[in-house]
Amino acid sequence: MSGTVIATHGLRKSFGAVRAVDGIDLDVRAGDVYGFLGANGSGKTTTVRMLLGLVLPTAGTVEVLGRPIPKAGREVLPRVGALIEGPAAYGHLSATANLSLSDASGPGGSRRTRKARIGEVLDQVGLGGVGKRAVRGFSLGMRQRLGLAGALLRRPDLLVLDEPTNGLDPQGIHEIRELLLDLNRTGTTVFLSSHLLAEIEQLATRVGVLDRGRMVLQDDLATLTAPTGATVVDTPRAAQAREVLGDRVLSADGDRLVVRGSEPAEVNAVLVGAGVPVHGLTLQRPTLEEVVLAAAAGSGDRVQAGAAS
Amino acid sequence: MIAVELRKLFRRPRTWITIALLNSLPVLVAVLLKVTDLAPRPGEGPAFLSAVLTNGTLFPLAALAIVLPLFLPIAVAVVAGDSVAGEAQGGTLRYLLARPAGRTRLLVAKLVALVVFVLVTVVIVAIVGYVVGTTLFEVQSLGATTAVSGTSLTPDQVAGRTLLSIGYVTISMLGVAAFAMFFSTLTDSPQLATLGALAVLIGSSLLFTLDAASDIAPYLPTRYWLSFVDFFRDPILWRNVVRGLGLQAVYVVVLLGAAWANFTTKDITS
16 A cells, blocks of 8 residues: 545535635545644544545545545445544444444445454454443443444554544553554554544654644654754753853753753763753754644634624 | 344334334223223224124224324334434444445435334234234134125135235335434434424324315325225225325325435534
């Protein structure tokens, strides 16, 4: 697999007068773990639904695995596993029966291999022991795992996951993260929609940020969090260090100094040479949070008086 | 896909509870008749009931006539109203369509499952009616069931005409199913879809009794429901039966067309 996995051009969706998604150009490449970030109400879910042919665009185009959506949905979607805004299952049926019904209700799931595939994905998400139990008695975390099992059932080339760790405990989150990284290593492209910055920062290779329906940022994570050309110095004698370094000090916060210079070793040599003790030196990198906050204006569900008129 | 929908429908406990409740009313009526021996006089009460005490093989028809005005349409409206809106409410609709099940396919599969449900329900009402009727009441084995018009019918004729009635009642219920299914594509609340269909039926039944509405009476969806009684005239009186079938066909085609047009162009936001 190579090339573009998800491409949208000028994708727009209006609900009445509200532009939920306003002309976005997604570019997700094969092998990416693509982190799709945005505040609540920024249009993430509407976009995810348009990728899967659930919501029909007002304008613009969607291509998934090189084919147009929703037109070629029957051909493309069997190769896409999805978790859309929380899991859903028939409560009176067992986990196994739910997966079996889901597999039988569309193309691309061979009946012959169904039982084996179901057993395999249940083991993979850690539900191997409760396959026969009615979903009614499942916890939110178990339902989330079952939803993920459903997404993995046909060994998809692309996973589209909306808040996949919702409802999981820290161990569960860690487990699912390892599973996703594992799948990614074996060639699955992962499109991860989330408002949890930490989750995206740990998983994603590329990031797109949505703000009020517009893409404000789309780049490799490594580029976004590239060193700024400054070094962060941790020293107990900040005042002395400032004297030594002069106008190279860009900012200071207690024992922490930000110093111009992309070579920590060189900064260290200067300070130690002048007899200033140094506890730590690191290259300054912006966190994803700083990048996102700089790019996006604010929380989507914060509505100022007068803004709605 | 059709097999999937059938599995979903018939593996659901609620489906069987509905059918069981539906049968409880005719059974209760049969027991009361047996205990009190007080049959309604001919021409009063539900159709066929007056004749049941002397001939238990007519009880399947009495049972259908008992459930037809309210119980059966409610059961059909509940299941049909749930068809799309129930999946939307439970969140499974988005997964079915992203699977992808295909919107038209899903609707067709739901429809077929619904027809099977109606048929199974009507047949079970008839079978339970037959068992109850022949156990509790006398069976006239030697010919001579009296038709509504006064002449006699052979047991074979009674059996054949009972089958025709089952088919007719099933088709009459498809109109209800079409209303509920159309509403089911409009809302994400199965209760609302069911109530909408019931409102149509109650409205139709009410208008039917109103002289001022006599001009529109032939077009009311419930107008010809009880015309299956005409199968038991000798010879069979086809006029109203044929009109009833035509009317149901029009309702079914128009409403399912609307349901399809709506569902295939709808944003799934549930």
